[in-house]
Each structure stands twice: as structure tokens, then as C-alpha cells.
Amino acid sequence: MTAELVRGQNHPLSQSRLEIRVSAGTPVVAVAALGDENGRIHGVEWVAHPGAPTQPGLEVSRQAAADHRLAVDLDAMTDAVHRVGVLLALPAAGGGPGPARFGAVAAPFVAVTGLDGDEVASYTITGLEAESAVVALELYRRQGAWKVRAVGQGYSGGLAELLTDQGLPEAVPLAGSINEAVARGLARSVQAPPSRPSDGDRSRQTAAPALGPDQGGTAPQGAPGPVPPAYGGQPSGGPGQSGPQPSYGGSGAAEPSATTGGPINYSHPGRRNSAPPPPPPTAPPAQPGQSAQPVAGDATGWSMEERLYNQVWGMFEDLARSTAAYRSAVDFAESRMDKELEQALSDPRSRIGGQGDAVREAARARHAHLVAQAREVLDRDIAQLVAEADVVEPALPPAFARWDNPAWHAYRVPMEIPMALRLGDLRLPEADRIRIPMLLRLPLERGLWIDSGRADSIDGSFTDSHDMRRLAMDTAVAHAARLLAVYPAGEFTVHVIDPAGSGTQPLAPLTGTGVLAAPPAQGAAGVTDVLSRLTQRVDLVQMALRGGAPDALPPGFDTSQQLLIVNDFPHGFDDRAVNQLRYLADEGPSAGVHLMMVADREESSAYGPLLDPLWRSLLRLTPVPDSHLADPWVGHAWTYEPPLVPAGSQVLHQVLTQVAAARRAWNR
Numbered sequence: 155m156t157a158e159l160v161r162g163q164n165h166p167l168s169q170s171r172l173e174i175r176v177s178a179g180t181p182v183v184a185v186a187a188l189g190d191e192n193g194r195i196h197g198v199e200w201v202a203h204p205g206a207p208t209q210p211g212l213e214v215s216r217q218a219a220a221d222h223r224l225a226v227d228l229d230a231m232t233d234a235v236h237r238v239g240v241l242l243a244l245p246a247a248g249g250g251p252g253p254a255r256f257g258a259v260a261a262p263f264v265a266v267t268g269l270d271g272d273e274v275a276s277y278t279i280t281g282l283e284a285e286s287a288v289v290a291l292e293l294y295r296r297q298g299a300w301k302v303r304a305v306g307q308g309y310s311g312g313l314a315e316l317l318t319d320q321g322l323p324e325a326v327p328l329a330g331s332i333n334e335a336v337a338r339g340l341a342r343s344v345q346a347p348p349s350r351p352s353d354g355d356r357s358r359q360t361a362a363p364a365l366g367p368d369q370g371g372t373a374p375q376g377a378p379g380p381v382p383p384a385y386g387g388q389p390s391g392g393p394g395q396s397g398p399q400p401s402y403g404g405s406g407a408a409e410p411s412a413t414t415g416g417p418i419n420y421s422h423p424g425r426r427n428s429a430p431p432p433p434p435p436t437a438p439p440a441q442p443g444q445s446a447q448p449v450a451g452d453a454t455g456w457s458m459e460e461r462l463y464n465q466v467w468g469m470f471e472d473l474a475r476s477t478a479a480y481r482s483a484v485d486f487a488e489s490r491m492d493k494e495l496e497q498a499l500s501d502p503r504s505r506i507g508g509q510g511d512a513v514r515e516a517a518r519a520r521h522a523h524l525v526a527q528a529r530e531v532l533d534r535d536i537a538q539l540v541a542e543a544d545v546v547e548p549a550l551p552p553a554f555a556r557w558d559n560p561a562w563h564a565y566r567v568p569m570e571i572p573m574a575l576r577l578g579d580l581r582l583p584e585a586d587r588i589r590i591p592m593l594l595r596l597p598l599e600r601g602l603w604i605d606s607g608r609a610d611s612i613d614g615s616f617t618d619s620h621d622m623r624r625l626a627m628d629t630a631v632a633h634a635a636r637l638l639a640v641y642p643a644g645e646f647t648v649h650v651i652d653p654a655g656s657g658t659q660p661l662a663p664l665t666g667t668g669v670l671a672a673p674p675a676q677g678a679a680g681v682t683d684v685l686s687r688l689t690q691r692v693d694l695v696q697m698a699l700r701g702g703a704p705d706a707l708p709p710g711f712d713t714s715q716q717l718l719i720v721n722d723f724p725h726g727f728d729d730r731a732v733n734q735l736r737y738l739a740d741e742g743p744s745a746g747v748h749l750m751m752v753a754d755r756e757e758s759s760a761y762g763p764l765l766d767p768l769w770r771s772l773l774r775l776t777p778v779p780d781s782h783l784a785d786p787w788v789g790h791a792w793t794y795e796p797p798l799v800p801a802g803s804q805v806l807h808q809v810l811t812q813v814a815a816a817r818r819a820w821n822r
Contacts, residue, residue, distance in 0.1 A: 156265075156273040159304035165275040167293065167300040170229040171489060172274070173267045173482070174240055174291065176222040179260040180252060181786055182242050183336050184222040185313070186212045187320060189237035194321035198328050200235075201317075205335035212238070217339025218245045219789045223482065226293065228300050236295045239305075239320070240264065242279075243287040243313045245336050256282035256308065264290045266302050269486040277304040285309055287316045337770050339784065448542035450549035459551055463573050463593060466546065466554070469539055470580070470590045471787060476535040477582050478788040483528035491521040536585045543588055550576075553640040554591060557632070557799045557806070565639065565809050567816040571596055572640050577633065577775065580783065580792040589795065592783075594773075596640075597715055598748045601739050603772035604630045607754030623752075625777035627660035629796045630719055630752045632806070633775075636797070637717060638669055639809050643816035647712060650674035650719045651684055653726025657752070667810040669817065674721075681726045685734040688718060688747055692738065695745035716747045723753040724761070732761065739771045 157165040176184055188200040188209065195201060202212040211230030215222045226238065242262055245252055253259050256279075265276040279290055285308025292303045309316040313332060317325035453464035494517040498510060548559070553572035555561045556579075575596055579589035606619075606626035634648050650661060652674040664670050675684045691712075698707055707713075724732065739749050751772060758765055774782065781793045799806045 157275040159275055159277040161304050161306045164301045164303040167274060167302055169268050170227060171269050172226045174224040174226060175265045175267060176262065178220055178262040181218040181220055181245060183218045183245060184214050184224060185241040186214050186224055187239045187241060188235045189239060190234060191236045193237050198324050203332045204339060205331050215789050217784055217789055218336050219786060221787045238293040239289050240291040241316060242290050255284050255286055257284060269489055275302050279306045282308045286312045448545050450545045459573055462550060462554060466591050466593055469542060473539055473585060473590060474785045474787050474790055476532055477584050477790060480528050480532040480584060484525055487521045487524035491517045532584060536588060540588050554593060557797060562805050562809060567643050567812055568640060569642055575636060575640060576797060578797045579795040582790060582792060599743055601749035601772045603751045603774045605774055605776050606752055607756055624660060626752050627657045627721060628798060629777040630750055631660055631663055632797055632799055634717060634719060635806055635810055638813050644820040645714045647671045647714045648717045649684055651681055652676055652721045653681055654722055657721040663806050663810055668814045669810050678726050681731050685731055689734050689737055692741050692745040692747055717750060719750045721752045723751055724758045736768050739768050
């Protein structure tokens with residue numbers, strides 16, 4: 155039976171090998187700190203964190219995630235260790251994205267479980283407000299026995315203040331190294347989808363009015379920031395999202411409050427402003443003993459596009475959690491077998507003869523049985539997801555579909571911006587039969603980096619540097635073409651910097667159809683010209699927004715979203731150009747300017763750490779399958795597969811030809 159603890163309460167622990175599971179609803183950093191009898195941390199080697207995830211008897215996650223599983227082996231602790239503190243922190247406290255205080259998110263939940271998954275004790279950390287770091291639980295040794303205590307002590311100064319309070323001399327530099335490791339992990343993370351309610355309801359709830367920075371508000375993670383209509387071409391909140399609409403009818407208008415301030419609410423308290431979303435399609439009743447037949451769009455939403463978007467993210471989350479349960483079961487089976495074999499070998503009588511062999515065979519048989527049971531459950535979940543993918547994939551709109559989907563053959567230039575864009579597929583090694591579409595919300599919140607530096611693919615096949623550069627440019631062109639195709643005519647503009655002209659052949663689909671704003675810029679002069687124009691654009695938009703006059707931009711100002719493709723970086727770039735590129739990566743997305751780098755990081759190593767923030771700010775994608783992206787729940791390393799156009803297909807040329815024709819008609 156689980157002991158549900160309250161702050162300050164303790165509970166005995168009867169097992170030495172434990173898992174500590176953290177569920178926070180938003181990415182958090184999990185740290186485990188070892189302490190002496192007085193709770194003092196003697197050095198950085200007593201702390202397990204994302205930069206150093208393993209210590210004797212401890213293992214923590216290597217990045218920030220919404221769900222964590224910390225492994226603890228109390229028997230492996232040295233005699234000097236008397237306490238194990240579980241520390242949680244928000245990445246934003248170290249300069250990362252997301253909320254900056256626990257009071258803005260749901261209360262974190264922490265549970266201590268055995269290796270079989272049975273909960274021993276749990277604790278919901280309530281009462282947090284301005285704190286950005288918290289001591290969640292503490293495992294402590296008392297008279298030779300271990301207990302767990304619910305602590306819930308928060309710190310508004312983040313990890314640095316928390317570690318300082320624990321007596322660690324190197325608290326500030328250690329907190330900095332932890333934040334640096336978390337930033338590296340977030341740079342390779344798949345963007346978290348909007349949170350969905352419990353009980354399997356994947357519908358998006360109507361959001362409350364957003365607060366500005368001067369009102370203490372924080373943007374929810376994963377949600378696109380507001381884009382001014384003057385240049386963004388899209389209302390605030392993203393497609394399909396309806397903000398609060400004031401109703402001027404009726405007599406129930408609220409009076410302005412002298413104490414709270416803010417806008418007047420003109421809505422009638424007894425009147426609904428909008429109709430509820432239509433119910434999702436339902437599948438026919440299943441036969442007894444059989445699973446229900448999956449249906450495309452069975453997640454609720456305000457449109458079929460939003461239903462499919464939520465359904466795809468639901469499949470992604472389901473596969474992540476099913477695989478996490480399987481891996482946990484396999485780890486338990488292996489640890490149990492190791493313990494049984496260790497006990498058998500510790501008895502001299504069982505080391506030789508038939509008795510020892512029988513014990514070892516029995517341990518291996520139990521291990522195989524447990525693994526087979528776990529695999530059976532995983533195979534059942536995968537079969538259900540495969541059946542769902544078989545009906546979802548053909549129903550996806552062009553923005554969500556693969557290039558070989560028939561939806562592209564009926565393509566027409568859209569009139570509205572879609573919710574999201576497909577950037578490729580994701581899969582896990584335990585579930586190779588299924589591919590989950592990788593959908594990224596529009597407008598883009600971060601730039602893209604197509605890494606041309608890998609020399610071999612995940613299957614071990616060798617790819618030379620020349621082929622990698624060509625594949626990287628092909629991938630970049632496919633991404634740019636898809637972005638052009640899903641935006642209405644005149645609302646997306648693409649610029650290309652190709653200093654040495656090495657990307658001429660891969661860029662042919664863009665240059666030949668005339669969808670580019672201008673021919674690819676070459677040489678140092680071309681680099682300087684394009685970067686100067688785009689940085690000036692960002693400056694103008696920012697000045698207009700800060701002045702509260704987004705409509706006061708110069709006449710003839712191009713209000714479309716801008717994409718800059720940079721090939722062969724850093725060739726043709728001087729120090730000034732590099733700084734301008736960093737400026738565009740940091741400030742560009744908020745002003746409608748987005749960056750796509752096609753580069754090998756090693757080639758820019760001469761700049762040293764100057765460019766580290768640039769690479770971290772970009773979402774790294776690869777032109778060959780590579781296991782490098784992590785999900786926001788349990789931190790699995792997902793294999794990313796790029797969305798290349800099938801060999802010999804003319805779909806890219808046909809789509810870009812229509813985009814160019816619509817662009818010419820719009821410019822008349």
C-alpha cells in the first residue's frame with residue numbers, strides 16, 4: 155500500500171534498490187545530492203546531475219524532462235553517506251525556456267517505487283510560488299535503516315541558492331555547469347506539444363488571456379509566441395486557437411476595478427461566447443474480445459487538422475511511455491537475475507556441481523520469462539499504434555503528410571496557415587515497425603540546423619563528406635519547399651546564402667521554379683548584403699513593437715515570414731557577419747525571421763565557444779537517420795529520419811511551380 159506523504163512526514167524503506175519517479179507536467183531538471191549525517195554536501199563528486207548523471211548508487215536523467223526515473227541503490231552508498239536529497243529545478247532559472255517559477259505550473263509529483271513498479275511512498279509538492287528549485291524528497295539513514303521524508307523546501311534563487319544552503323562550497327559554479335548541460339540537452343529535444351488534459355482527452359482547452367512581461371506572465375512552453383498582424387500574417391495564438399472574444403450585447407458588463415486594473419470584461423456571465431468543438435468521429439463498436447477499430451481524427455479539437463495534430467502527439471506520447479515501461483521491466487529482470495546469481499555464487503557449496511548450475515539456470519529462466527512478458531505487452535501496444543498509424547497517415551493534410559502521400563498530388567496553395575509542419579519521422583529501436591510524424595508548430599520558434607558533419611549513418615554504412623553535404627542541402631531544400639507550400643501566397647519568403655556556389659545543383663528546384671526572393675547570394679559581398687537587410691528588418695520590427703505602433707513600418711515593407719538558408723558556413727563569413735548571424739538566431743524568430751543552417755560544426759571550431767549559443771539555439775536535424783532527438787517526457791533517444799522526396803518523383807517540382815505561380819499573381 156502506498157504511503158501518501160505530506161510535508162515533513164517520513165516512511166520506512168524496506169528495499170535497497172529503488173526508483174524515484176518524478177512527474178511535473180513541464181520539463182524540470184532532476185538532481186540527486188549525497189549528504190553526511192548533518193546533510194552537508196562535501197563536494198561536486200557528491201552530486202549526480204545531467205552533466206555527471208552517475209555516482210555510486212545513483213543515476214539521474216541526462217536532460218530536463220517532464221517525467222524522470224532516478225535509480226537508487228542504497229546498499230552501494232558508502233558509510234559516509236547518510237542522506238540522499240532529490241532536487242528539482244526549472245530550466246528557465248538558468249536561462250532556458252519555459253516557466254521560471256513553480257507557482258506557474260502544476261504541482262510536481264514524486265513517488266518512491268520498488269524495481270517491480272509498486273509504489274512505496276508518494277508526495278505531491280504543493281504550496282510553491284516564486285521558487286524555481288525545490289528539495290522534493292530526502293532518503294536518510296537512521297540507526298542502520300533507511301527512511302524517506304517529504305521535504306518540499308523551495309528556493310527562489312534556483313539551484314545555486316539550494317546547493318549553497320546544503321553547504322556545498324562550489325555551489326555557484328556547479329549550478330552553472332548543470333544549467334549548461336541542461337541547455338545542451340534542450341537543444342536536441344523535440345519541442346513539447348501543448349499539454350493535454352487527463353483521462354485521455356487530447357482536446358485543447360480555451361486559454362486565459364496571456365499576460366505580458368510587465369504583468370508577470372510567462373508564455374506556456376511549446377506555444378507559439380504572438381506574431382503582430384503587421385508582419386506575421388497570423389493572429390496571435392496560432393491557427394485554430396480562439397482567444398477570448400468580448401461580447402458587447404447584454405447588460406452584464408463588468409465595471410472596471412480600481413484595485414485590479416486590466417481590461418474591462420464585457421461578456422455576459424450567463425452566456426457562452428463560442429460553441430463547443432464538434433465531437434470527434436467514433437469507431438464502430440468492437441467485437442467481444444477485440445480492440446476497437448482506430449479512426450483518424452478521434453482526438454477532439456476545433457477542426458480536423460487540430461484533431462489529427464493532437465492524435466499524432468498522443469501516439470508519440472503513448473509509444474514513449476509504453477517503451478519506458480518495457481525498458482523498466484527489462485532493467486528489473488536483469489537486476490533481479492544479477493542479484494540471484496550473486497547470492498548463488500556467494501555460497502561456496504553452489505559454485506561447483508549440479509546445484510549451482512540449477513540455480514543459475516533457474517535465474518536465467520525467470521529473467522527470460524519476465525522479459526517475454528514485458529515484450530508481449532509492448533508488442534500489443536505497438537500493434538495498436540500500427541493500426542492507428544495505418545488510418546491516420548492517409549488522412550493527414552499536406553502540411554502533416556510525407557512527400558509520397560497522395561495528398562500532394564491534389565495540392566493547391568492554401569488560404570490559411572496550418573497549425574504545424576512535418577519535419578520528418580521518429581522511431582524507437584524497440585518499435586521499428588512504426589514511424590511517428592515529427593510535427594513542429596508554426597510559426598517556427600527556433601531555427602533549424604541541418605548537420606552536414608556526420609560521416610556514417612546509424613546502420614553503419616559509410617557516407618563520405620561530399621555525399622553528406624549534398625544530402626544535407628537536399629534535406630534543407632525539402633524543408634524550405636514544404637514551408638513555402640503550406641503558407642498562403644506572399645506570406646513566406648526564402649533567402650539563400652551560398653558563398654562558394656557549392657549548393658547550385660541541390661538548390662535547382664528553388665531557383666528553377668522562381669520561388670526565391672532573389673538568386674542565392676555568393677561571395678563575401680553577397681553575405682554582407684543579405685545579412686544587413688535581414689538584421690535591419692529585425693531592428694525595424696522590434697522598434698515598431700516596442701513603440702506600440704506595429705502599423706508604422708515603412709511603405710512597401712514585406713510583411714511575410716522570412717527564411718534564410720545558409721550553406722557552407724563559415725565560408726565567406728567574417729566576424730561581423732558571424733555576429734549578425736547570431737543576432738538573427740536570437741532575435742529573428744520574434745520578428746518573423748527564421749534561420750536554417752546547413753553546416754558542419756567542426757568547420758567553425760576556430761571561433762571557439764563564441765558560436766556555442768548559436769548551435770544550442772537551433773534544432774539539430776540530420777540528412778541521414780540518427781538517434782539524437784529526445785522526447786519531453788522520459789528522455790528517450792529517438793531516431794530521426796529526414797523527409798526526403800522519393801527518387802524520381804516530380805512532386806517537388808509540381809508543388810513549387812504552383813507556389814511560384816501563386817506568388818506572381820499575388821505580386822501583381
